[in-house]
Amino acid sequence: MEYGLDKRSNALKTFNTTFIIIWLLIACFPFIWTFWGSFKVRADFFSRADWWYAISAFNTLLETGGQFTSKAYSEAWSEGEFWKASRNTIIVTVFVVSISLFLGTLGAYALSRSTERYAFWILIAALIFRAMPHITLVSGYLFPFFELQIWGILPTTIVVLVAINQPFTLWLLYSFFKTVPKELDESALIDGCSYFQAFRYIIMPVMWPGVITAGLFSLMLAYNDFTVTALLLNQENHTMVPKIQSYLGTNQHEGNLMWAVSAVVSATAPLFMLVMFFQRQVISGLTTGAVKG
Amino acid sequence: MPNKTFFWFFLPTGLAMILFIGLPIISTGIQSFYAQHDQVVKEVKKCDPFGCTVSIVVDQEATSILRDEKPLGKFNGFGTYIDRNHLAIEQISDFWKETDSFGEFINQVTNLPFYKALLFTLTYCLFVTPNVLLLGFIIALSLNAISRKIRGPLIFGTILPMIVTPLVGSLVLFWMIDAEGIIGANLQLMMEDPYLSLKSSRTLTWITIIIYGIWHHSPFAFVVFYAALQTVPQEPVEAAIIDGASRYQRIRHIVLPHIYPVVTFVALISLMDNFRVFEPIIGFSAEGSAQSLSWLIYDNLVNEEVILFGSAAATSMMTIIGIAILLAPVLIRTWKEFRTAR
Numbered sequence: 103m104e105y106g107l108d109k110r111s112n113a114l115k116t117f118n119t120t121f122i123i124i125w126l127l128i129a130c131f132p133f134i135w136t137f138w139g140s141f142k143v144r145a146d147f148f149s150r151a152d153w154w155y156a157i158s159a160f161n162t163l164l165e166t167g168g169q170f171t172s173k174a175y176s177e178a179w180s181e182g183e184f185w186k187a188s189r190n191t192i193i194v195t196v197f198v199v200s201i202s203l204f205l206g207t208l209g210a211y212a213l214s215r216s217t218e219r220y221a222f223w224i225l226i227a228a229l230i231f232r233a234m235p236h237i238t239l240v241s242g243y244l245f246p247f248f249e250l251q252i253w254g255i256l257p258t259t260i261v262v263l264v265a266i267n268q269p270f271t272l273w274l275l276y277s278f279f280k281t282v283p284k285e286l287d288e289s290a291l292i293d294g295c296s297y298f299q300a301f302r303y304i305i306m307p308v309m310w311p312g313v314i315t316a317g318l319f320s321l322m323l324a325y326n327d328f329t330v331t332a333l334l335l336n337q338e339n340h341t342m343v344p345k346i347q348s349y350l351g352t353n354q355h356e357g358n359l360m361w362a363v364s365a366v367v368s369a370t371a372p373l374f375m376l377v378m379f380f381q382r383q384v385i386s387g388l389t390t391g392a393v394k395g
Numbered sequence: 396m397p398n399k400t401f402f403w404f405f406l407p408t409g410l411a412m413i414l415f416i417g418l419p420i421i422s423t424g425i426q427s428f429y430a431q432h433d434q435v436v437k438e439v440k441k442c443d444p445f446g447c448t449v450s451i452v453v454d455q456e457a458t459s460i461l462r463d464e465k466p467l468g469k470f471n472g473f474g475t476y477i478d479r480n481h482l483a484i485e486q487i488s489d490f491w492k493e494t495d496s497f498g499e500f501i502n503q504v505t506n507l508p509f510y511k512a513l514l515f516t517l518t519y520c521l522f523v524t525p526n527v528l529l530l531g532f533i534i535a536l537s538l539n540a541i542s543r544k545i546r547g548p549l550i551f552g553t554i555l556p557m558i559v560t561p562l563v564g565s566l567v568l569f570w571m572i573d574a575e576g577i578i579g580a581n582l583q584l585m586m587e588d589p590y591l592s593l594k595s596s597r598t599l600t601w602i603t604i605i606i607y608g609i610w611h612h613s614p615f616a617f618v619v620f621y622a623a624l625q626t627v628p629q630e631p632v633e634a635a636i637i638d639g640a641s642r643y644q645r646i647r648h649i650v651l652p653h654i655y656p657v658v659t660f661v662a663l664i665s666l667m668d669n670f671r672v673f674e675p676i677i678g679f680s681a682e683g684s685a686q687s688l689s690w691l692i693y694d695n696l697v698n699e700e701v702i703l704f705g706s707a708a709a710t711s712m713m714t715i716i717g718i719a720i721l722l723a724p725v726l727i728r729t730w731k732e733f734r735t736a737r
Contacts, residue, residue, distance in 0.1 A: 230726075
């Protein structure tokens with residue numbers, strides 16, 4: 103926003119710049135630091151003696167002979183079976199995103215074109231479902247899933263994540279389809295198309311911007327989920343986030359902290375890349391509904 | 396759209412939501428009225444040359460048969476809701492009679508697991524939500540004043556804390572703040588207290604988790620406010636400048652009223668998310684001094700010996716009631732708007 107008349111004093115400009123720099127440091131430094139530290143040995147990154155070791159790499163030099171070591175990565179990926187966790191994450195993410203987009207576009211399109219009263223109530227119900235803490239839902243799943251013996255496997259988790267994701271996807275795509283002019287598909291209907299044909303040939307070609315945004319959010323939910331994956335998957339099928347938690351160790355067994363550090367970096371890097379490419383879509387997704395109010 | 400077409404379009408997503416969000420809530424409700432079986436005990440007579448002794452042992456076989464027959468457990472009514480780990484009606488009335496001062500009473504009550512968790516959850520919401528709104532708004536204002544050319548990367552840096560999962564976000568901070576991390580170690584040096592650490596005090600743990608919450612949620616508030624700021628009309632702002640309004644007055648009387656609906660939206664979403672605070676407690680390994688409602692449920696569900704379905708379900712139901720109370724004003728407002736719109 104450039105105000106033509108608005109003259110900022112130099113003091114204000116300096117203050118503003120300083121504030122932004124400080125904030126960016128707070129927001130980004132933890133990630134940079136973790137990335138840096140993941141190439142050190144534990145005695146350096148979690149140093150009891152002197153925190154400066156994390157920079158001077160005192161113990162890393164002693165143990166490995168170099169300033170940096172990728173030992174933590176190679177160990178976590180092979181011995182720690184992080185490859186398996188990332189494979190599971192990829193499976194879960196791909197399926198959750200495609201299924202929830204398929205269900206979501208159909209449902210949201212119907213909602214956006216319906217003038218009936220129940221459409222409003224469905225949206226409200228979706229809002230209430232969106233507010234449910236995931237852990238309360240999980241406490242409802244566990245018992246029936248044990249009884250049906252479908253606990254611990256990937257398909258169950260995929261279906262659950264799709265369902266949990268639906269309310270948000272519906273709202274997002276609903277507000278997107280509202281911006282697609284009604285006349286477009288109405289004219290197709292007049293020409294003798296069925297609703298399904300209108301959706302297939304008229305709406306589908308123009309819906310991709312909205313679908314990409316919704317897909318990104320489904321992806322972030324599936325990729326980032328901890329509550330559902332930690333409790334509904336067995337050890338063998340764990341995805342990345344529960345895997346990271348298992349590296350932390352418990353009272354019973356000691357974990358391997360450096361594995362956790364390298365796993366955190368490995369899990370976060372692809373996400374950051376993705377958001378870098380799709381920043382515009384992420385931001386537009388967060389603001390639809392909000393700004394139009 | 397005709398009802399029939401609507402039905403077929405909406406069926407898949409509706410089914411998914413009913414089966415995996417609606418039914419689980421009902422299932423939680425049913426489970427909350429049951430409690431796990433007591434172990435079946437039997438008397439065993441053991442005789443040796445010196446005489447016979449009768450000891451009571453757990454009958455493993457009978458217990459497992461009972462568990463297989465009625466896996467849901469025994470019917471407990473509202474028993475789980477009022478036991479010591481939940482509403483603790485009995486304990487509270489005892490405290491009321493026994494304690495002398497009101498402060499002591501409150502102290503005793505907040506030591507009960509459920510109230511302890513409720514207190515933390517509410518404190519967390521109460522401190523995080525307003526600060527998120529404030530910080531998000533300030534960042535939005537201040538980024539909005541920066542040259543458009545370099546805004547892109549700055550926005551990317553700003554939203555990083557939001558896009559990582561809370562567990563990872565809290566771990567990344569924890570590794571810095573812990574006694575062996577860069578910030579923790581430097582704080583020890585500055586305070587000249589070699590034993591200063593996150594785990595050493597309850598207050599410190601709470602403050603850390605709250606700071607984490609603000610760090611994690613502010614970017615969301617920022618993004619929404621930033622987008623809203625782009626829609627503020629220029630004419631009133633320019634008119635205000637000509638009339639000699641100060642920067643503060645312009646924000647207070649023009650910008651804020653314009654983005655007010657967005658503020659309520661952000662406040663609501665952020666309140667809902669904060670109410671389910673859970674992962675940071677695991678990330679900061681703060682179970683000792685900070686427990687939230689969601690964490691209580693998780694703890695019941697990962698119990699080593701027997702999964703406490705009933706207990707977890709009772710806490711879940713009360714959490715859902717809490718959410719309902721939080722959402723009620725919004726729902727009522729939406730309903731009124733909907734009615735007037737018709």
